Amino acid sequence: MKSTKHIDCEHCESRNKSIFCDLHGEHLATINNHKGCNIYKKGQTIFSEGFFPQGLFCINSGKVKIAQAGDNGREQIIRLTKEGDILGYRALLSGEKYIASAIALEDCNICLIPKEIFFKVIESETSLSMQIMKLLSRDLGKAEHKITDLAQKPVRERMAEAILFLKETFGTENDGKTLNIVLSREEIANVVGTATETAIRLLSEFKSDAIIELQAKKIKIINYDKLVKTANIHD
Amino acid sequence: MKSTKHIDCEHCESRNKSIFCDLHGEHLATINNHKGCNIYKKGQTIFSEGFFPQGLFCINSGKVKIAQAGDNGREQIIRLTKEGDILGYRALLSGEKYIASAIALEDCNICLIPKEIFFKVIESETSLSMQIMKLLSRDLGKAEHKITDLAQKPVRERMAEAILFLKETFGTENDGKTLNIVLSREEIANVVGTATETAIRLLSEFKSDAIIELQAKKIKIINYDKLVKTANIHD
DNA sequence: CTAAAAACATGATTTAAATCATGTTTTTAA
DNA sequence: TTAAAAACATGATTTAAATCATGTTTTTAG
Numbered sequence: 001m002k003s004t005k006h007i008d009c010e011h012c013e014s015r016n017k018s019i020f021c022d023l024h025g026e027h028l029a030t031i032n033n034h035k036g037c038n039i040y041k042k043g044q045t046i047f048s049e050g051f052f053p054q055g056l057f058c059i060n061s062g063k064v065k066i067a068q069a070g071d072n073g074r075e076q077i078i079r080l081t082k083e084g085d086i087l088g089y090r091a092l093l094s095g096e097k098y099i100a101s102a103i104a105l106e107d108c109n110i111c112l113i114p115k116e117i118f119f120k121v122i123e124s125e126t127s128l129s130m131q132i133m134k135l136l137s138r139d140l141g142k143a144e145h146k147i148t149d150l151a152q153k154p155v156r157e158r159m160a161e162a163i164l165f166l167k168e169t170f171g172t173e174n175d176g177k178t179l180n181i182v183l184s185r186e187e188i189a190n191v192v193g194t195a196t197e198t199a200i201r202l203l204s205e206f207k208s209d210a211i212i213e214l215q216a217k218k219i220k221i222i223n224y225d226k227l228v229k230t231a232n233i234h235d
Numbered sequence: 236m237k238s239t240k241h242i243d244c245e246h247c248e249s250r251n252k253s254i255f256c257d258l259h260g261e262h263l264a265t266i267n268n269h270k271g272c273n274i275y276k277k278g279q280t281i282f283s284e285g286f287f288p289q290g291l292f293c294i295n296s297g298k299v300k301i302a303q304a305g306d307n308g309r310e311q312i313i314r315l316t317k318e319g320d321i322l323g324y325r326a327l328l329s330g331e332k333y334i335a336s337a338i339a340l341e342d343c344n345i346c347l348i349p350k351e352i353f354f355k356v357i358e359s360e361t362s363l364s365m366q367i368m369k370l371l372s373r374d375l376g377k378a379e380h381k382i383t384d385l386a387q388k389p390v391r392e393r394m395a396e397a398i399l400f401l402k403e404t405f406g407t408e409n410d411g412k413t414l415n416i417v418l419s420r421e422e423i424a425n426v427v428g429t430a431t432e433t434a435i436r437l438l439s440e441f442k443s444d445a446i447i448e449l450q451a452k453k454i455k456i457i458n459y460d461k462l463v464k465t466a467n468i469h470d
Numbered sequence: 471c472t473a474a475a476a477a478c479a480t481g482a483t484t485t486a487a488a489t490c491a492t493g494t495t496t497t498t499a500a
Numbered sequence: 501t502t503a504a505a506a507a508c509a510t511g512a513t514t515t516a517a518a519t520c521a522t523g524t525t526t527t528t529a530g
Binding site: 184185186196197200201204 | 476477478479480
């Protein structure tokens, strides 16, 4: 299933966008020597809920969703990630099993640093553990913000906020408006935390309200201010 | 407003339950010499959303709620803490403002370690930063679990889960059944993420279903198994 | 290239939970 | 101690959003 395509950490472009950007010399060489590098096709699972982590994943290229399975079988997307992001650190650092699964949204190239190597490096690199603490605490902030949203905001506002979040996370194409991410309506619903039909309806509404345009699966923001207003953000 | 009542870190009982339990010698002395110690009355604010953190709070005694204000003015309780817990680390480590406020649920004794001192210590104590990473990643796990709950579970299940969470977090009195925490109905609603009336109704229901007993504000779990079943937990 | 299966779309109906309304009990503070 | 204000409680009503139902379009696989 997995193909291998080794990339040298030293000259890895996505490393410069990652928490390993300041790493060099011996530690970087150690990681480079022990890491594995794999290709995952769209839809493939990188890791699954319930398993113990064996190492830290680094996304070299491609986009990945992190999703939790609810009882009813519906998935809740709790994070969306891209090149330069790391995967599986929550479980690795907490010493717990994965509480969510990671699935490739497109063809991906992802490295795996064995856990022993990873722990060895962070124990001797204070700056790296500071970076990780920053990452974790920002994730926590986002998650807690989402909790309040889910508990208090109507779906319409959450949908608007989700579109803004997608823009923030994945950026746009050259026009500065078309979101650089493709998700199915069901996946969008699973980000927002609503039924698929509701997500479809809301996107249609936003379209007829001239807030967005829909070309196939792509979302284009044509009235950013109105979108922000619809999201009802107040910080 | 605040009274002072200095407690020596070296012999601090709550330290042994905290992330500082393994700390000793020079670093501990540094913290002890620079920390401040204050008394907060029930209802007093320890820190407020929107401000930059000046240090790390350590709860010596008392219980504290961490809550976010939604637009409609309703608060969402995102964490509940007690003696031995630390406060304000999320904002401190992310370099951001507080995204929530901390309010004393009872009279508290809380110390404050200035941020410079705290950062100095974690930078030279690898084991401490590992502990903090574990704390943050477990918090993150709990928050993400809550996101899925809020998005997918009906209120009744969430209320049952909240009562189990309160037992888990604060334990019980000597009978092993009465929760060792007092919250108003409104506060319970703000933990669950529902309207106050709904929370009141659900508690009454649980009472007539012989799952809990209510003596004034105290909640007593009289049928634990049924409560677990009602929470519909499946991991 | 075509059949089957997903994914998308929209209307109709149901329902869970919020809101509104009103009364009682408990707590707080003058 | 006694008003006033919170907090608690319960019933009635409304409403946002889920579910159900059905049809169309797009994608996938043999």
